[in-house]
Amino acid sequence: MKKAISSAVIRRLPKYLRYLTALHEQGEERISSQKLSVITGFTASQIRQDLNHFGGFGQQGYGYNVQSLREQIIHIIGLDRPHRVAIAGAGHLGVALANADIFNENRFHLEALFDIRPECIGKQIAGAEVYSVSEMETVLREKQIEILTITTPRDVAQELADRAVEAGVRGIWNYAQTDLHLPHGIVLENVYLNESLFTLVYYMGNWKDYKGFEE
Amino acid sequence: MKKAISSAVIRRLPKYLRYLTALHEQGEERISSQKLSVITGFTASQIRQDLNHFGGFGQQGYGYNVQSLREQIIHIIGLDRPHRVAIAGAGHLGVALANADIFNENRFHLEALFDIRPECIGKQIAGAEVYSVSEMETVLREKQIEILTITTPRDVAQELADRAVEAGVRGIWNYAQTDLHLPHGIVLENVYLNESLFTLVYYMGNWKDYKGFEE
Numbered sequence: 001m002k003k004a005i006s007s008a009v010i011r012r013l014p015k016y017l018r019y020l021t022a023l024h025e026q027g028e029e030r031i032s033s034q035k036l037s038v039i040t041g042f043t044a045s046q047i048r049q050d051l052n053h054f055g056g057f058g059q060q061g062y063g064y065n066v067q068s069l070r071e072q073i074i075h076i077i078g079l080d081r082p083h084r085v086a087i088a089g090a091g092h093l094g095v096a097l098a099n100a101d102i103f104n105e106n107r108f109h110l111e112a113l114f115d116i117r118p119e120c121i122g123k124q125i126a127g128a129e130v131y132s133v134s135e136m137e138t139v140l141r142e143k144q145i146e147i148l149t150i151t152t153p154r155d156v157a158q159e160l161a162d163r164a165v166e167a168g169v170r171g172i173w174n175y176a177q178t179d180l181h182l183p184h185g186i187v188l189e190n191v192y193l194n195e196s197l198f199t200l201v202y203y204m205g206n207w208k209d210y211k212g213f214e215e
Numbered sequence: 216m217k218k219a220i221s222s223a224v225i226r227r228l229p230k231y232l233r234y235l236t237a238l239h240e241q242g243e244e245r246i247s248s249q250k251l252s253v254i255t256g257f258t259a260s261q262i263r264q265d266l267n268h269f270g271g272f273g274q275q276g277y278g279y280n281v282q283s284l285r286e287q288i289i290h291i292i293g294l295d296r297p298h299r300v301a302i303a304g305a306g307h308l309g310v311a312l313a314n315a316d317i318f319n320e321n322r323f324h325l326e327a328l329f330d331i332r333p334e335c336i337g338k339q340i341a342g343a344e345v346y347s348v349s350e351m352e353t354v355l356r357e358k359q360i361e362i363l364t365i366t367t368p369r370d371v372a373q374e375l376a377d378r379a380v381e382a383g384v385r386g387i388w389n390y391a392q393t394d395l396h397l398p399h400g401i402v403l404e405n406v407y408l409n410e411s412l413f414t415l416v417y418y419m420g421n422w423k424d425y426k427g428f429e430e
Contacts (some may be wrong), residue, residue, distance in 0.1 A: 096307035
């Protein structure tokens with residue numbers, strides 16, 4: 001069995017994809033790891049090391065083919081397969097996510113939203129229906145939802161996650177600002193928006209450390 | 216002049232703060248770097264190295280005092296000072312952020328929102344008024360806003376950022392999914408929510424790499 005790849009490497013994949021997509025849109029056909037380093041802020045050796053985890057795609061003296069590397073990263077992440085998603089909580093955040101480009105680009109399919117407020121139920125949001133939370137398991141099973149996005153208040157997040165996992169969901173994208181306990185085999189991704197704001201505040205007070213990109 | 220601290224270290228500070236706050240709420244008074252390592256998923260040596268950048272707060276054989284380390288990190292990030300924030304875009308995402316715990320906890324003060332839609336202008340959201348974008352510079356100056364959160368469509372984000380900087384804003388918290396070009400001295404923090412979803416999808420297809428925490 002191969003050694004597990006560190007989350008730092010994995011979290012850089014979407015960033016490579018973003019930069020490669022921009023290069024591709026600008027009509028760039030190839031890029032050296034040095035140039036990629038200037039754009040991304042990652043060192044050239046880190047880029048080579050990162051990509052070597054997945055097979056290494058560069059050629060000595062040529063660099064990387066932008067479109068081919070982009071497609072490889074899409075494949076590595078798993079964005080070349082469809083993913084069926086639902087959102088628990090049709091409040092402002094749920095509706096914002098439903099309407100965001102996230103679910104329009106790539107192969108994510110928003111299939112349903114869930115809420116407890118009677119005035120929301122039955123509405124269409126970004127092409128998906130809002131169902132009562134009481135029907136959640138049935139809808140998740142019928143629509144074979146893989147990923148549940150949780151945008152509810154934190155006190156109901158664990159219960160909703162448990163019920164979703166019971167109904168076949170394998171990934172929880174959690175905005176409820178609380179850590180969830182999930183069974184083996186289920187992937188949890190917590191989004192803590194305040195951490196990004198805190199980083200901004202740190203740099204505002206410590207300009208010397210600011211480089212304008214992530215490492 | 217001290218060497219710049221890498222963004223990887225800086226981005227771990229809010230995570231330390233989150234774990235230390237949880238420990239503090241559980242009544243824990245001290246913690247070893249080993250135990251902190253188990254909770255956070257960072258290695259004990261990484262934790263020591265990270266904190267040494269800011270002075271090092273542990274004592275040999277004692278570990279860290281939870282409340283004191285927590286207060287130090289709050290101070291290092293700059294969360295012990297007030298921060299005056301506004302939000303451009305009073306759509307679903309803007310309203311979700313305005314109502315999120317982010318601006319209620321800590322010392323962030325949401326002072327204003329801006330929108331172009333006449334039906335939004337004059338409304339109160341989370342205790343702050345929605346102003347017309349045409350008044351933005353005046354309001355930003357009068358209220359001495361430091362941070363502008365941009366939740367507008369991407370095609371107006373650069374113009375709004377430029378105008379905000381002109382009016383004294385020093386940090387841009389950007390949800391507009393587009394990279395902005397800002398003058399020297401201005402801090403930009405881009406939020407790409409899809410990157411977190413992509414990480415979730417990667418782990419769903421590569422369970423062997425999943426550890427349930429970040430490194």
